[in-house]
Every structure is written in structure tokens, then in C-alpha cells.
Amino acid sequence: MDTADHSQELRIALYSHDSLGLGHTRRNLAIAQALSDALPELTGRKLSGLLITGERTATSYRCPKGFDWLVVPGIRKKSGRYEARHLGVKSERLFDIRSSVIGGALDAFRPHIVIVDRHPFGIDGELIKPLRELKAVKPETTFVLGLREVLDAPEVAAEEWKRVGVESVTDLFDRVWVYGDRDIHDPLATGELPAEFAPMVDYTGLLSSGRKFSGRHNATIKPFVLTMLGGGSDGVNVAKAAAAAPVPAGVQHLVVTGPQMPSAERHEVEAVAGPSTKVTNKVSDGMSYVASADAVVSMAGYNTVAETLSTDTPALLVPRTTPRTEQIIRARGLGETGAIDWVDPSEATSETIGQWLAEAVANPAIREKQRAAREELGLNGLDRVVDLAADLAWLTDKSVAPLPVPDANIVAGYSSNAGIAADADPAGVTRNAVTVPAHSFEAAGVNHAAV
Known part of the structure; x- marks a missing residue:
């Protein structure tokens, strides 16, 4: 049964740059599917979403209900530099095109939540102008940086964050979702994530359980x-x-x-x-x-x-x-x-x-x-993402008073599968306490x- 209130939409945009492989798009697609399946019932609002990708073959995947694709010109990395995958244009013009398309879409769509995969400001800063302009016209938009659980060797990741600008990220983004099991790999502990991100981090668990597939094959x-x-x-x-x-x-x-x-x-x-x-x-x-x-x-x-x-x-x-x-x-x-x-x-x-x-x-x-x-x-990351998105959605619901902002000193954990010991910190946040042999x-x- 569709219980959503169609008079108040909940709009979400997910971005992935997609220079190598299909993993970024497929990760966002799995998240979009989970949100499409659960958020309307949890929030009572009709969900509408944009999947922004640089991989044109992404449209061969079935789009979740309420979502549609926005495909920007593709890129690839060659000799350490990004260039057009298909278009015969120089890199500067390519990124101008990508940035203008994304900016125009976000300005018209006015999402309540923006989830950016891996690169907070896109490739070569293509998201800087679109995200800042969106925040200027719709300051209540929540910006989420979604990260896989392993980034790279800590020293390499540290150099990347230095180039991106840690303060620039903390100024714009509200939350950082780490799509991993903290007990297997914790990027804050290894130094792959700057310590300044700690108050913003939510560990979701791996985005595994609940993946949709048809069951049909040859x-x-x-x-x-x-x-x-x-x-x-x-x-x-x-x-x-x-x-x-x-x-x-x-x-x-x-x-x-x-x-x-x-x-x-x-x-x-x-x-x-x-x-x-x-x-x-x-x-x-x-x-x-x-x-x-x-x-x-x-x-x-x-x-x-x-x-x-x-x-x-x-x-x-x-x-x-x-x-x-x-x-x-x-x-x-x-x-x-x-x-x-x-x-x-x-x-x-x-x-x-x-x-x-x-x-x-x-x-x-x-x-x-x-x-x-x-x-x-901890494989229940998709369920956890839905819960986190639902919490953010309440902040934009015009029919209820805003919820209190969580204590900025809390780094949220997640509850993993039944049977694994868990404990709660003084703030009441459940944390997975298992040590994997x-x-x-x-x-x-x-x-x-x-x-």
C-alpha cells in the first residue's frame, strides 16, 4: 500500500563520478533501491530522486521507483589526468559541461538530501559551484559524503584530503556515511579519514544484505x-x-x-x-x-x-x-x-x-x-542507510517540529547481526563490540x- 503523502515530496540526489568501473554507480543504485523501498512508508512522503552518473551504460540497470538517471559526459583517467571518455573536447571544457549540467539539475530539482559518493567536490572540483549554489538557495538541504570502508594507504589518503581541503568538507557537509564494518576496517583509526571528520561519521555496515536481484540466469x-x-x-x-x-x-x-x-x-x-x-x-x-x-x-x-x-x-x-x-x-x-x-x-x-x-x-x-x-x-548497511536518511528527512518535514540535532561529539555506530555482542556508550549509541578472530x-x- 502506498501510504505516502503526495502533497509533500522528499527529494534526494545521489552523485557518482564514475571514471573507472561501475562500482560507484552500482553502490548508489543499491542505496536508491533501499530508499525507494522503505522511505515513503517511514516518512509518509512521496520519494523523488536523481541518480547522477558519468557512466552511460548505467541506464541499462533498472531504476528504482521514483528515481531517474541524469547522465553527464563520461571521463577516464589516462597518464594520471582525467580526460573525456567519449567527447572530443579538452578536459577544462568537459568539466565545465559536467558542472553546468549538474548545477542546473540541482537548482531545478532542489533536493532535500544530497549524497555524494567518494569525492566530496567531484573530479577537478566540478561540484564546488553546484553544491554551494544549492546551499545558498536552499540552506536546509542536508549534504552527505558517502565513503567506502577502505580508501587507500593512510599516507595517500591524507595527501588527498589535504588537496581537497578538510575545512572545506566540514564546512559544507553535514554527515559522513562510511559504508563498512568498523570491526574489520575503521578508516578513522587507520588515519584514512581526518580526525576532524569524527563528529560527522556514521558507520553503516557493508551495503550487502537486502540487495535486489531477479534470480534469473541462463x-x-x-x-x-x-x-x-x-x-x-x-x-x-x-x-x-x-x-x-x-x-x-x-x-x-x-x-x-x-x-x-x-x-x-x-x-x-x-x-x-x-x-x-x-x-x-x-x-x-x-x-x-x-x-x-x-x-x-x-x-x-x-x-x-x-x-x-x-x-x-x-x-x-x-x-x-x-x-x-x-x-x-x-x-x-x-x-x-x-x-x-x-x-x-x-x-x-x-x-x-x-x-x-x-x-x-x-x-x-x-x-x-x-x-x-x-x-x-556487519552486512546490514542498506537498512542503516534507510534509517539515517529517515532521520534526516524529518528535519525537512514541514508537518512536524524539527528534531534536536545529535550531540556533535558522538560518532554513530550500528547494530550488526543478532548473536554478536554489542554495548552502548554513555550517550546510548549501540556499537558492535565483537572482535573478529x-x-x-x-x-x-x-x-x-x-x-
Whole structure:
């Protein structure tokens, strides 16, 4: 039943820059879906939202009810600089176009909440003018910076925040949502986030549980194992190693290179594929394939990992190590919990991948061990984001008095899965108090929990 009051809209805009891969857009899409499903009933208001992206293939994903896409010209990073992915214009003009389009949309849409993914002021400052102008004409707008749980090596992240300007961020943004399990990786504790952000931070847990997928896939390839490379722009080496890996008898192997892998590289992957391996650039519903596979090999981007952790499919991660160390930090942390296996990319040979696939398919204990470990993680980030957004929405509800602003000295936590010990600080904020034990050993270069 639609209980929303259509006389008062709740407008939300989500931005992602999308220079590499599809993870930023897919993360915002998952958030938009969760908000669309729950916020109207929680707030009694009709939800209307903009998904702002720089990836034109994003529109192939189903848009949640009440949301629509705003696609700006795409960018890519080349030789350390950003340039147009498709347009024949120089970078300065490209960012002028992107900034003008975003600014015009925000000025006309007048959102109550703006959620910016990863880069507070966009690429090359493209959001500075649009966000400041929106705040000037609609000062009650709440600005949220959404961050994955791992940014990079602390010294690298510190330099980035120095260039962005810590004070500029704290002046404009109201909250910082960290999409991760604080007990696995805490970017405030590691120094990836400036200490000045602490009063603004809400830890949500990983955006895993509650991900929507159709459950439909190509049944003709069952049983099958799966290799997924996300967008695919930097996944050719993993794709070739996986495609050439031996496959267990009677099992098919589907390698999804991703729509951003250049066609020449995809042909290289196809050339080394074995007789039981099929290579394709994309599938209609990746999560359905992950959930149905007997085992999955992937890189360690945030969104791919979050989706995988929501299933019980055994996973082997092959993290990239450049240009950021984010993926290998994530793989190590999750590997210590036993929730996934991982291998350093320098050791991710066809033989190593083939050996892991054979063990994962033949030994049910590997699936059970990873499944049990995943149950101990904080995976309820989408529910937490909905609650946080609902709290912010009340501040813009004209039918009720504003709620008191939370104590600025509180860094909000989250309640993770049942059965995990939790305690409350003096301010009453529930915090996950579990310490995750590390279990790992190395075999054929693969780091995984003993089974």
C-alpha cells in the first residue's frame, strides 16, 4: 500500500563520478533501491530522486521507483589526468559541461538530501559551484559524503584530503556515511579519514544484505563457476588467467569481462579460453549469476565484494594493487575473517585459480566456512542507510517540529547481526563490540580459512 503523502515530496540526489568501473554507480543504485523501498512508508512522503552518473551504460540497470538517471559526459583517467571518455573536447571544457549540467539539475530539482559518493567536490572540483549554489538557495538541504570502508594507504589518503581541503568538507557537509564494518576496517583509526571528520561519521555496515536481484540466469550453463571483473577496464590479466584455468569435469565456466574492457583485450581473453569456458562482456543481472554459481572468482572492488557477501557462494578475490591499495587492504581484512579466500595478483595464475575452483566445487566445507563467517559480519548497511536518511528527512518535514540535532561529539555506530555482542556508550549509541578472530593459511598462493 502506498501510504505516502503526495502533497509533500522528499527529494534526494545521489552523485557518482564514475571514471573507472561501475562500482560507484552500482553502490548508489543499491542505496536508491533501499530508499525507494522503505522511505515513503517511514516518512509518509512521496520519494523523488536523481541518480547522477558519468557512466552511460548505467541506464541499462533498472531504476528504482521514483528515481531517474541524469547522465553527464563520461571521463577516464589516462597518464594520471582525467580526460573525456567519449567527447572530443579538452578536459577544462568537459568539466565545465559536467558542472553546468549538474548545477542546473540541482537548482531545478532542489533536493532535500544530497549524497555524494567518494569525492566530496567531484573530479577537478566540478561540484564546488553546484553544491554551494544549492546551499545558498536552499540552506536546509542536508549534504552527505558517502565513503567506502577502505580508501587507500593512510599516507595517500591524507595527501588527498589535504588537496581537497578538510575545512572545506566540514564546512559544507553535514554527515559522513562510511559504508563498512568498523570491526574489520575503521578508516578513522587507520588515519584514512581526518580526525576532524569524527563528529560527522556514521558507520553503516557493508551495503550487502537486502540487495535486489531477479534470480534469473541462463539455466543452460548449470552447474557453473563464474568469474566477474566489474566494469572490466583494468581486469584483463585476471580475466585471461581465469579463462585459461582448468575447469572441474561436468562444470561450465562463465567469464564476464565487463562492458568497459576494450574489445581487443576481450578478444585476448576469448583466445585463451578453454572448451568449457564461455566469455561474455556482460550479463543482465550479475547478482543472480553470483548467487547461483558453485564458486566465483572476482576482483575486490567494494560493490562486487558487497554483492558476493550477501550470498553463500564461495569466493576467491584477486585484488588489484594499483593505482590504489584499497582492494588488497579489503581482501586481507575480509580474508582474516574467513568470509572469502584471496590471492595476490602476482600469484593468480591459471593453475592457482583452477586448483581453487576444483576445491571449492568439490568440498562443501569451503562454502559452509565462508557462509558462517559472513553471518558474523556487519552486512546490514542498506537498512542503516534507510534509517539515517529517515532521520534526516524529518528535519525537512514541514508537518512536524524539527528534531534536536545529535550531540556533535558522538560518532554513530550500528547494530550488526543478532548473536554478536554489542554495548552502548554513555550517550546510548549501540556499537558492535565483537572482535573478529583471524584464521588463515596459504596453499598454492591462496589465503583462506582452514576447513
